[in-house]
Amino acid sequence: MNSVNSAASGGSQPILEVRNIVKDFPGVRALDGVQLRLKSGEVCALLGENGAGKSTLVKILTGVYQPTEGEIVMDGRPLSLESAQDAWDHGITAIHQETIMFSELSVAENIFMGHHLTGKFSLVNWQGMYDETDKLLKRLGITDFDPQTPIKELSVAQKHLVEVAKALSHDARVLIMDEPTASLSQKEVDELFVIVRRLRDEGTAILFISHRFDDIFAISDSFVVFRDGAFVGDGLLKEAKEEDLIKMMAGREVKTSANTRTSVSDEVVLQVDDLCHATEFEHISFSLHRGEILGFYGLVGSGRSELMHAIFGLTAPLSGQMIFEGSVFTPKSPEDAITQGLVYVPEDRQHCGAILDMSIGDNITLPSLQSITGGLKLNWKKESSFARKYASKLKVKAHSLAQKVVELSGGNQQKVVIGKWLGTGPKVIILDEPTKGIDVGAKAMVHQFINELVESGLSVIIVSSELPEVLGLSDRIVVMREGLMRATLNAKETSQEEIVAFATGLK
């Protein structure tokens, strides 16, 4: 199975072939000689963990990035895709996980955005666009909205269908679907699949990217697995077993950031009992010990971040209770949580974690101003020595404390954000995707730093979509799916396969 299976599905020639594509970014090789064949009338599943290089390949196929080496061959001829327009012109379109649409405009306007039909005097031909859209919707068998419906009235699933219709309006021969089912209910997924099968039967080649094994098995004919930017294997799906796929996706030793602690204190710092939220999660109970790293793993939409928001006082839970350091803990705002010693480093550091247009110094001191200055009056000297202490502790690289955070690299921004929260002197620190989008070096540093934190007696909750990270750092791992806790596993006794199985619903 670990070879290019050229005989995968009979003799038909592939429409699109990716040959030994390499993509280098400064300091990182995102893709290292990957290959892929898409055939007419076939759904091919692209599998891989976060960071395996799936999105990079999608961006190369849609003309957003240009490959460093290798070639893309379409209908037997090499192809160079310099822009998104190039890709469209060759009939390659992609539907992204988070759709970008014009919510105040109608379905028809969204579909024809950028290539409006025009009539006499170059005026917009509304009737023509509505008629064309109506044909597209009929072709897809869509009846529950019409060309004139504003996008804002549609559900997430319906927006995906508009994206599919838009792809069709470009005469798509290759359709890439990047996690189209991540935010859909089972019923919506089934409806989407009816349409995907219809397109397949019409001869479109479909590249299907998903983390949900149920969906992969329901829709795909063949598969390709990437790992760490490299090609691992491909084959026919009906000949493959889930276990084998998981092993191919995850199969490697976790080298860095190994957890070397032998024991964790019995003292419970934070106890959460049957916490429920109106829409996002239900029946969450867990305890966090002193000096422990508790990992939270789950796919996007599993309710992990929303749970952390409730613990941090950003949203109010519906029921349940929390006990922090022996007393009942009901934070009404982040300020409550911070003063009591529980802080949250948010996933989105650009919008929530850092104040980008303020200086490094001002960012680090922001939540601790009152305790630094000991009053209401700012104290420049105390502030800069405080900021310098945490900036050096985290080895922030910057020309001065007055440098704006927006000018720093992602890794250094994250160091500033972690420094900012550390400065409040927390007892519990929740890190939501602490290494998302930062380079390998900064990542290893953040991991090492997390280990130092727990050694100094802090307790850490780490939320991550990156399996090796959760497995390597945590003492115990809570797996969430669809707002519920599915398992609490001991990191030393579990495997990546088991965690993925719980997170995707195979177990």
Add this chain to the structure above:
Amino acid sequence: MEKNTATVIPNSLPVSFSDRFRSREALLLGLIAIVVVVNSLLSPYFLDVYNLLDSTQNISEKAMIVLTMTLVIISREIDISVASIIALSGVLMGAAAAHGADTWMILLVGLGTGTLAGLFNGLLVTQLELPSIIVTIGTMSLYRGIAFIILGDQAYTSFPASFEDIGQTYLVNGMIPTQLIAFVFFAIIFWIVLHKTIYGRRLYAIGNNPVGARYSGIRVNNYRLVLLTLNGVASAITAIFLVSRIATSRPNMAMGWELEVITIAILGGVSIFGGAGKITGVILAVLLIGLVQFGMQLINVPGVIMSIITGLLLIISLVLPIILSMFYKRRRA
């Protein structure tokens, strides 16, 4: 700092003279110098200390709202109901005086009206999460409408003498109007609040990134509520000085002041997108507009021309830095 600076991060890089020279404060100072020269050439009465100080009476009244408006805009909010609050509290003070209230009672009515009007704006913005521009467009019509219902096209013109003294007194050898003293007092207070306290730092954080500020444990809505209420209080103080100076209150008083106030704040370097601006710049902008208006009065220029000049100054102050920086870049390249 120690000699071994390899690992020590400096507080800040040295600011070059050309950077200082290209600051907004420097630009405003330059414009002020030009206005002073032009005005003294146009009128021999311009460079007279008594005249100059007397001329501050008008602008100082508006400028008190400019100070609170600066804080409001820095925190990424806006309030265009201020002129209507002046009219409403002015009319209610007139009504109180007409019903025989004494000076203290009149002041209480004026300040109370402004506080409640500002609080109402703030509650709508924070409790219903409505954008402040929409809320205050609504209350702008509402407050002035109430003033018209109370008084129609009439005017209150009788006030106790001790009330009229508030806006008509000159201190220090009869040179300095009370308005100027009040403005300087508030300017110092707001300079301290914005630049020397943790509240000021938090305002900049809120204006730059309200979501990030909330995650940082700042109760963003409390700040919004307090600022919009303060803006109402400042409008009431302006109303007190204005009404006591002209001993008249009408529903159509202070028409269009909201835009003048916002214009001065932006001229002073406050970013309309929030998160940036300094009290010093705003004070210089007040000074600039005050001097321009005084010069225009001296040579009897009609009010329409005045508003053209104000508009031009705003546009020049926005365009000039862009042109200068393009010029600067080209020379370096």
